[in-house]
Structures are given as C-alpha cells and as structure tokens.
Amino acid sequence: MGSRLRALMRKEFIQMVRDRRTLAIILVMPVMQLVLFGYAINQTVDHIATVVADASKDVRSREFIQSLANTGYFTVIGDVGDAGAARRAIDEGAARVAFVIPSEFGANTLAGRLAQVQVLIDGSDPSVAQTALLTAETLARARGIELAAAGRTASSAIDLRPTVLYNPSMQSVNFMIPGLIGLVLQTQAVLLTTFAIVRERERGTFEQLIVTPIRPMELMIGKILPYVGVAFLQVGVALAVGTFWFGVPFHGSLALLLALSLLFLLGALGIGLLISTVTSNQTQGMQLAMFTILPGVLLSGFMFPREAMPGVLQAISSLIPLTYFLQVLRGTILKGVGLEALWPQALYLAVFALAICTLSVLRFRRSLT
Amino acid sequence: MPAATVEVAELTRRFGDFTAVDALTFSVHRGEVFGFLGPNGSGKTTTIRMLCGILPPSAGVAAVLGHDVVREVDAIKRQIGYMSQRFALYDELTPRENLRFYGGVYGVSGSDLPSRVTGLLDRFDLQAAADRLCGSLPGGVRQRVAFAAAAIHQPEILFLDEPTAAVDPASRRAFWDMIYDTAAGGTTVLVTTHFMDEAEYCHRLALMSRGRLIACDSPAGIKHALGAEMMEVVCDQPARALDFLVDQPWIRSATLVGTRLHVLLRQEGTAERLRATLSAAGTPPHSVAPAAPSLEDAFVALTADAAS
Numbered sequence: 001m002g003s004r005l006r007a008l009m010r011k012e013f014i015q016m017v018r019d020r021r022t023l024a025i026i027l028v029m030p031v032m033q034l035v036l037f038g039y040a041i042n043q044t045v046d047h048i049a050t051v052v053a054d055a056s057k058d059v060r061s062r063e064f065i066q067s068l069a070n071t072g073y074f075t076v077i078g079d080v081g082d083a084g085a086a087r088r089a090i091d092e093g094a095a096r097v098a099f100v101i102p103s104e105f106g107a108n109t110l111a112g113r114l115a116q117v118q119v120l121i122d123g124s125d126p127s128v129a130q131t132a133l134l135t136a137e138t139l140a141r142a143r144g145i146e147l148a149a150a151g152r153t154a155s156s157a158i159d160l161r162p163t164v165l166y167n168p169s170m171q172s173v174n175f176m177i178p179g180l181i182g183l184v185l186q187t188q189a190v191l192l193t194t195f196a197i198v199r200e201r202e203r204g205t206f207e208q209l210i211v212t213p214i215r216p217m218e219l220m221i222g223k224i225l226p227y228v229g230v231a232f233l234q235v236g237v238a239l240a241v242g243t244f245w246f247g248v249p250f251h252g253s254l255a256l257l258l259a260l261s262l263l264f265l266l267g268a269l270g271i272g273l274l275i276s277t278v279t280s281n282q283t284q285g286m287q288l289a290m291f292t293i294l295p296g297v298l299l300s301g302f303m304f305p306r307e308a309m310p311g312v313l314q315a316i317s318s319l320i321p322l323t324y325f326l327q328v329l330r331g332t333i334l335k336g337v338g339l340e341a342l343w344p345q346a347l348y349l350a351v352f353a354l355a356i357c358t359l360s361v362l363r364f365r366r367s368l369t
Numbered sequence: 370m371p372a373a374t375v376e377v378a379e380l381t382r383r384f385g386d387f388t389a390v391d392a393l394t395f396s397v398h399r400g401e402v403f404g405f406l407g408p409n410g411s412g413k414t415t416t417i418r419m420l421c422g423i424l425p426p427s428a429g430v431a432a433v434l435g436h437d438v439v440r441e442v443d444a445i446k447r448q449i450g451y452m453s454q455r456f457a458l459y460d461e462l463t464p465r466e467n468l469r470f471y472g473g474v475y476g477v478s479g480s481d482l483p484s485r486v487t488g489l490l491d492r493f494d495l496q497a498a499a500d501r502l503c504g505s506l507p508g509g510v511r512q513r514v515a516f517a518a519a520a521i522h523q524p525e526i527l528f529l530d531e532p533t534a535a536v537d538p539a540s541r542r543a544f545w546d547m548i549y550d551t552a553a554g555g556t557t558v559l560v561t562t563h564f565m566d567e568a569e570y571c572h573r574l575a576l577m578s579r580g581r582l583i584a585c586d587s588p589a590g591i592k593h594a595l596g597a598e599m600m601e602v603v604c605d606q607p608a609r610a611l612d613f614l615v616d617q618p619w620i621r622s623a624t625l626v627g628t629r630l631h632v633l634l635r636q637e638g639t640a641e642r643l644r645a646t647l648s649a650a651g652t653p654p655h656s657v658a659p660a661a662p663s664l665e666d667a668f669v670a671l672t673a674d675a676a677s
Contacts, residue, residue, distance in 0.1 A: 208457030211421050212474045213446040368423075 021279070025287050036298045036313075045131040045308050050074040051095040053086040058106035064117070064158070067143065068099065073135040086120060090165060092341040093327050096122040096307070097132045109158075116159045123167035124334045126175050128305050133162055166251075166334040174249070177242040178329035179302040181235070185261070186268050186322050187293050188234055192227045193272025194285040202281050216365050224269050231265045232258070242333075251336025257328070260342070263349040264325040270356035277363040296322040321352045374399050374526055374557045375420060379429035382415050389415040391580040392429065397559060397573075402552050404571030405561040406668065412580040413561040417528050420559070421451055434525055447475070450519035454531040456511045457518075460504030464495055464514040467503060468521055475522035489517040493547060509540030516547055520556075527551065529560040533567060545570050565665045574664075578672040592667050595633065597621050600643055601660040602630040610652040617646065622670040633662065633670050 017023055050068065054061050068074045077095060080086050086098035100118040108115040119136050123129045137160060144157025167174045200206040209219060235258065242248045271292055279285040298304065299313055300322040306314055317323050324345040331337045331345070339346065375397040382390040390412040397403045405413040418424040420433055422442035430437065436444045458467050468486040477485060490499050493513045498506055503514065512532065519527060529548070533541040545567065552558050560571065568574055569588050576584040576591065584591050604610050607630050614623040614632060619642065621633040632643060640657050647654045662670075 203457065203460070204453060204455035205457040205459060207423075207453060207455075208451065209474070210423050211446065211449075211451040212471070213443060213476070214474050 021284050022287065025291065029291070033294070036295065045128050045305050046073050047075045047307050048073055048097055048128060048132050049095045049307065050076050050097045050099065051078055051080045051086055051089045052076060053082050053098065053100045054079050055082070055103040056101050056105035056107075060106040060109045060115075061101050064101065064105075064143070065099070067139060071135055071139060073131060083118065087165075088341075090120055090122050091331075091335060091337045092344075093122075093331065096125070096128050097136075099136075114157065114159045116161060119160055119162040121162060121164045122335075123164040123170050124175060124330045125301075125305055126167065126170040126172045128307065129164055129167070129170050133164070136160060136162065166336075173246050174334060175330075177246050177248045178333045179300075179326050181238040181242060182264070182300075182322055182325045182329050183293075183297060183302055184238060185231060185234060185265065186296055186325075187289075189227065189231050189265050189268035190272045190275070190289045190292060191286070192230065193224060193269045194275045194279070194289050195282055196223055196227065197273065197276035198279055198282050198285040201276070210368055216368055220273070220361065220364060224273070227269060228262075228265060231269075232261070235261050248333060250333050252332030253338060256338060256342075257332040260325070260328045260332075260346055260349060263346065263353050264321060264328075266353035267321045267349060267356050270353060270360045273360035273364055274356065277360065277367045296320055299323070300326055302326060321349055324348045373397060374401075375403075375431070375433050375559070377420075377429070377431045380416070380419060380426055380431050381428040382412075382419060382424065383427045388580050390419070390426075393575075393582050395575055395582060395585050397557060399557055400552055400555050402548060402558045402560065402570070402572045404568050404574045405559070405577055406563070406565070406568040406571075406574050406664075407561075407577035408563055410579075411577040413577055414530055415580075416577075417451075417530050417559065417561060421449060421528055422446060447522075448525045450522065450524035450527045452515050452519040452527070452529050452532055454534045456508075456515035456535075458503045458511060458515055461502065463500045463502055464506070464510075464517075465490065465499045467514060468518055471518040472521045477522055485521065489521065492550075493517050508536045509543070512536050512540060512544060513547065516544070520551060524556065526557045526559065529558065531561050531563070533562065533564065541567065565663070565668065568664055576668055576671055578675055581675060583671045583675045584667075588664055591671075592662050592664060595662055595667050595670060597633045597635060597662075597670070598638070599660050599662040599666060600632045600634060600640060600657050602632055602643070602647070602654050603628070603656045604630070604647060604652045604654040606652050610647055610650060613650045613652070614646070622666070622673045624666065624669050626665075631660070631662075631666050633666060 016026065052065050052068075054065065065076060069076050074097065080089055080098070083100045086095075086100055089095040090098055098120040100120065102116055102118075105115050105117065117140070121129050121132050140158040140160040164170060197206075200209070239250070239254075239257075243250050272289070275285055275288045275292070279288055295316065296302070299306075299309070299317040300320050301317070302322070306317050306323070309317065327345050328342055328349070331342050335341075373396040377396065378394050380390060380393040381388065393416060405416065407413050415424065419426050419438060420431055422433075422438050422445045425439055432438070433445045434448055438445065459470070462470065465486055468489060469482060472482045472486060490496050493516065495510065495513055495517065498510050498514075503511060506514070512535075516529075516532070519529075533544055536544070541564075548558055548560065548570075562568055571588065573585065573587050574591060575582055584594070586594060602610070607625055607628055611623055611625055611630060614620050614630070619635045619638040621635050623630055623632045634643065640659070644654055644657050
C-alpha cells in the first residue's frame with residue numbers, strides 16, 4: 001500500500017509543478033488574498049475626502065477647518081467657494097463631505113452667538129456617511145465645550161445642520177445593490193468569453209474554424225457579440241431586481257447607464273478574450289478569471305471604502321475598471337447625476353476598453369497560427 | 370495529362386532547431402487519392418497544415434489549385450475542406466446543425482443549404498442520427514458527420530488528417546468507401562495515415578520519415594522499385610536470428626512478422642547464403658522461400674536506407 005500511495009502522491013506533485021500556470025496560482029493566490037483582504041478589509045474609515053465652502057474667511061473659520069483636518073477623519077482637499085460648488089463636488093464624487101460655512105460664522109462665534117455650519121454628506125456609502133456624520137457631530141459638541149470652558153455661553157457653540165444626500169436613510173442595501181450589479185456583470189462577462197473561446201480550443205473546433213474562410217475579425221465579433229447581448233440582458237435583469245425587489249430608488253438616466261455599461265462590458269469581454277489567448281483549457285481559464293475578479297471585489301470600493309486603503313492599494317484600485325463603473329452605477333442610480341459629473345469615469349472606461357480590446361485582438365490574431 | 374492540383378517544391382518547415390518538414394517536392398493530380406504514410410512525428414500533419422495555409426513554410430513554395438499558400442490563403446481556404454483526427458464537431462449541436470453551421474461558414478447560400486445538408490445526410494447514411502446530439506454519437510458516426518462537414522461546400526480538395534486513427538476497423542473500411550466515392554466525383558483527396566493496410570488503398574503514396582520524403586509512387590510502384598528480393602524465413606528463435614541478420618552487409622533489411630522473418634536481400638545476397646548464415650548462427654531455418662514484399666517491408670527498407 002505504501003508504494004502505491006507514494007506513487008500516486010509523487011505523480012500529483014509532478015503534475016502540480018509541471019503545470020506552470022496552476023503552480024503560479026498556488027504560489028501567488030494565497031499571498032495576494034492575504035494582502036488584499038488584510039489591507040482592504042479595514043472597516044475604520046478615515047481620510048474622507050472633504051471640501052469646504054468658506055464664506056466667512058477669517059481666523060475663526062480657518063480654526064474650524066483646521067480642527068476638521070485635525071480629527072484625521074476628514075482630508076480637506078480644498079475650498080470650493082459656495083454651496084453650489086460644494087454640492088457639485090459631491091455629485092462628481094470628488095468629495096464625500098462638504099462643510100458650508102456662512103459669511104457671518106466668524107462674527108457670530110466672536111459675539112457668542114450660535115454659529116451655523118451646513119454639512120453635506122454623500123450617503124451612497126453608508127459606512128463613510130455614518131463616520132462623517134458622527135465625527136462632525138462630535139467635533140461640534142467638543143467645540144461647544146471648549147468655548148464654554150473659555151468662559152463663553154454654551155449657546156455660542158456650533159449649530160451643525162447635516163444633510164445626507166442621495167440615501168438619506170443610509171440604508172446599506174442601496175449601497176450594495178448597485179455595486180453587486182457591477183460585480184456580477186464583470187464576473188459573467190469575463191467568464192463567458194473565456195469559456196466560449198477556450199472550449200473551442202480544447203475540443204479542436206478552433207483549428208477547424210481557422211481552416212475555413214472565416215476571418216479573425218469575423219470569428220472574434222461572431223463569438224463575442226452574442227455575449228454582449230446576453231450581458232445586456234443581465235444588466236436589465238439585475239436593475240429590475242434591484243429596483244423592484246430590493247426597492248433601490250433609480251434617480252438617473254437609464255440610457256446613460258446602459259451606454260456606460262456597454263463600455264464597461266467591452267472592457268470585461270476584452271479581458272476574457274485576453275485570458276483565452278493564454279490558457280489552453282477551461283480550468284486554467286477559470287483560475288485566471290478569478291485572478292482578475294478578486295481585486296475587483298476587494299479594491300473597487302464594492303465593499304470597502306477606498307479612503308480606508310493604503311496608498312498602494314488605492315493606486316491599484318484606480319486602475320481597475322470596476323472602480324469607475326461602480327461610481328457610474330452609484331452615480332446614476334443613487335445620485336441621479338449625468339455625464340457632466342461622470343465624464344472622467346466614462347473616459348477611463350472607454351480608454352480601458354479600447355486598450356484591452358486592441359491588446360487582446362492582437363494576441364488573438366497571433367494565437368490563430 | 371491531368372493538371373496538378375497541388376504542386377510542392379522544396380517545402381520546408383522548421384520549429385526552432387527542429388526541422389519538421391525537410392525540402393519536400395511532389396505534386397498531386399486532380400481526382401487522385403494521395404496518401405501520406407509515415408510514423409507520428411514524420412511531418413505529415415505539418416505538411417497538411419502548410420498546404421491548408423494555416424502554417425507558413427520556412428522555405429520552399431507550395432501551390433494549391435494554382436494559389437500560393439502564403440500569398441493567396443483566402444482563395445485556397447474557400448476551395449478546400451479539412452477534417453482532423455479530432456472530428457471537430459460541436460457536441461451540443463446535432464449533425465444537421467453542425468452541417469448547417471459549417472455550410473454557413475463556407476458561405477453556402479441560404480436556400481441551397483438545407484437541401485445540400487439533407488443530401489449529405491442521405492449519402493453518408495446519417496439520417497437516423499441527424500437530429501441527435503453529436504456528443505452522444507459513436508465514433509464511427511461522428512467520423513462520417515465530420516467528413517460530411519468537411520465536404521459541405523463541395524471543395525476541390527479534401528485534406529484528411531489521420532481520419533481513421535480513432536475509429537474501429539469496420540468503420541475504417543466504410544470510411545474508405547466514402548473517400549473513393551468522393552474522389553470519383555472529381556474531388557482530390559489528400560489523406561495522412563500510419564496504417565499500412567490503409568495506405569494500400571491510395572492511388573499514390575508519399576512515404577515520409579523524419580520530415581523527409583523517402584518515396585513517392587503508387588503502392589505497387591513503391592514495392593517494385595525496391596529492386597530487391599524478399600525471403601520469408603521460418604526458424605526457431607527468430608528474434609535471435611533477426612539480431613544476427615540485421616548486421617549483415619548483404620541484407621538490406623530484416624523484420625519480424627509474427628513468428629516469421631521477412632528478409633530483403635541485396636544483389637549479392639542469395640537464399641543459399643541466407644540459409645548458411647542462419648545455420649552458422651545456430652538458428653537453422655525450417656524454410657526459406659521467396660515472397661512478395663508488402664508495403665510495410667518497403668517502408669522499413671526505405672526508412673533504413675534514408676537513415677544510413
């Protein structure tokens with residue numbers, strides 16, 4: 001029995017080591033998972049992108065802004081001028097929180113009167129919104145105590161007027177569903193294309209097709225177009241389930257969302273095509289596809305706020321198309337914003353789709369001979 | 370004189386340092402069943418792939434139906450059919466659907482297609498299986514469907530790469546009837562095989578060994594051209610006798626066929642000399658009699674010549 005067992009185990013190890021792609025996944029995957037999960041699953045949200053609209057522009061207001069930054073939770077990225085611009089910054093996704101400080105702020109605090117500050121909070125990511133709200137309230141209370149201790153009346157504290165935008169009840173389902181739509185689409189599109197092509201390679205029908213007068217472009221378009229159709233159907237089903245079953249409100253333009261979905265899908269199908277050119281069987285294709293999907297799950301902002309990630313992961317995150325597509329999904333569905341706010345995301349998705357499709361088409365042509 | 374449909378000169382293909390096909394020169398006539406015979410790795414498939422225009426040659430030229438295999442691939446692809454050993458069919462499709470698909474790929478027009486598909490299904494006795502999934506069909510039936518798929522556009526030339534390697538002997542025989550049937554209609558058939566008995570069915574044969582063409586003639590011509598006398602020897606311990614005989618300079622080749630020895634003699638060799646040598650080696654023959662060389666004898670002798 002010992003020799004049979006030894007022979008079997010020996011054979012398994014030889015197979016494992018000889019199949020280079022599997023070996024790479026065996027070695028790299030656990031490390032990648034540990035690093036990604038370890039850093040990305042950091043539920044403490046800090047460095048929330050924040051803008052101010054300071055109409056008071058005096059020592060008092062500057063002191064207040066400084067105290068915001070000192071908490072470590074807010075990263076003040078600039079003074080946008082007025083309340084309208086502050087709202088736009090949040091619509092565009094440049095900031096998650098805006099503090100609008102009225103012109104009489106300085107005078108009021110100096111005179112010991114109640115000083116109003118308006119806070120706009122992006123509610124589309126409830127965990128970020130809750131942290132922002134809590135921190136702002138704590139800060140305002142602390143300022144009040146500070147002022148009281150300095151001999152002023154408690155009434156001269158800061159009167160915080162928070163407004164949670166888009167998702168006022170801060171329900172996590174409104175945050176999760178648009179993200180899930182993106183993730184499901186990406187997974188489907190990548191796997192479907194990979195399998196569709198690798199299956200033909202595996203069975204030998206691919207070689208047969210190459211001998212026919214079919215052109216590489218026809219072969220590629222003919223194989224991918226049906227899956228674009230299927231993926232679009234999936235967008236529709238996912239949106240319908242999200243809206244009618246989970247009750248996620250849809251505020252924006254469906255046409256815009258579908259148009260940008262097409263860009264995103266082209267990129268995902270391109271990834272699938274690329275994977276199919278470097279794999280020879282479906283198992284390898286599956287493994288490689290998961291390899292591309294995992295960073296999307298963890299780094300795109302699907303589950304964990306990008307703000308909470310270390311710089312390197314944020315940089316990687318900014319290369320992942322799903323990151324931008326999630327902003328598009330949440331932007332159109334929850335915020336109801338249009339292309340005027342989402343054009344940078346649209347641009348990236350277009351550039352990515354173009355680049356990945358060009359690359360995969362070139363590789364695909366080469367793989368034909 | 371019929372025009373050549375395939376014309377090959379000095380065709381060579383290298384993969385790195387390895388020369389898979391080494392300076393082949395031959396031509397194939399219209400309506401011929403032309404076979405490539407050789408062991409695995411002798412360059413048969415590589416040659417076919419070059420002729421189909423899917424693998425560029427490293428050197429030499431090849432013209433298929435007058436079109437250059439490098440510059441006029443599109444013209445070639447429209448007029449040839451190709452069938453591989455793997456029977457490239459879609460398992461989730463029925464034979465009828467597979468034929469319709471390949472017909473579409475070859476641009477067989479819409480109204481013409483269904484009748485042509487039905488015609489092929491009838492001709493190759495596939496009606497009973499026509500609407501079952503290909504994945505559930507036995508090898509012999511799949512082979513006929515694959516052949517029909519390769520012939521759907523009525524190509525001028527059919528390339529069959531080891532079409533019978535994966536089916537039982539009965540199906541092999543039936544398959545050759547299909548090949549003859551198709552060739553009789555004017556289609557040229559180029560077929561690779563490593564079965565000697567199948568090679569006998571070809572009009573002409575290219576014997577290949579290690580990428581080189583070692584003979585190109587009809588099966589009878591190849592056997593005749595050996596120009597050597599063959600003796601069939603019955604003796605005790607034939608394996609030991611074989612070891613001894615292959616070293617004799619006056620013996621061209623010796624092979625074990627069952628319990629008998631097939632020995633090809635050179636000019637200076639005679640039956641008497643063979644008898645004497647065997648007796649001296651301690652394996653006196655029970656009989657030494659002249660016999661007609663088989664294709665296998667010719668193949669062994671010619672490969673031995675090419676190697677030396």
